Amino acid sequence: MTALIRNPLTIVWALLTTVTIVSSLIALDGGAAHQINTTVTTAVLLIAAVKAQLVISHFMEVRRAPVWLKATTSGWVIVLFALLLGFYFAGL
Amino acid sequence: MTDVAEGSATDVDRSQRAAGARGHVPGDSSMWFFVIGDLLIFGVYFVGYMYFRGQHHELFLKSQARLNLDIGAINTVMLLTSSLFVVLGTEAARAGNRAAALQRFWIALAFGAAFPLLKMFEWIPEISAGVTPGKNLFFMYYYVMTGMHLCHVALGLVIMCFILRNLKTSKAPKISFVETGATYWHMVDVLWLVLFALLYLMR
16 A cells, blocks of 8 residues: 555556646636636646646556657647637737 | 566566666657657647637637636646656556565556546536537537547546556566556647647636
């Protein structure tokens, strides 16, 4: 049990869970009025990008994968979130 | 603690060495082509959602207010926890510790199975209140994207049952099969993380 708690993967999970709660609180706090809020949106989208990258690197074990796989998956995260933020701000 | 059968030693050894070495592709590479393809397809949906959102801000914001953020957040934690036990189970299987691998995959399956159950607690009250895919553009995206995702969850749960069977009954558990299934399950997790931010959190 102690070994499980000390496992780096469990630490990654704790981090992912914490930021999930934090981003929900950000949405509740800053976005309860359901009005456009660029700060909330930028924060929750950036947090989601970091979470996706953490799952890909640590849970999917891409951190130990060949460069082409690291580049493709991280490229997906970067391009996707750049487009999402770009379209969000362009649509304001 | 059950050790893997002797006959499987080579497979386990090979996988252990590979996992320790740099440049190991976890599982079958054809699964990775599927995963990347799926990420791209969902990516198009995500960007399409954002484009239409830009044209109908008021509608999207008002519709979002009807979603159950609590269930969305709890479901995110369910999938993250399930993914954690999948990767821990994969590590145990690789180390040849079949008992621990089985235990962890059972836990992963339980957390994973909670996702569709909670989704029903979300969908049923919404649909009963007349909030259906035809209501507006936001709910069309909401039901199509979460529905497609739910199909992925269902398939992932079936794959996990096959992993459990492989670990339980096979004389020589195939580590590459475990890794392939695990890769798919984590992709389901990644897609949900984006959906959660787009549908429930952003303003």
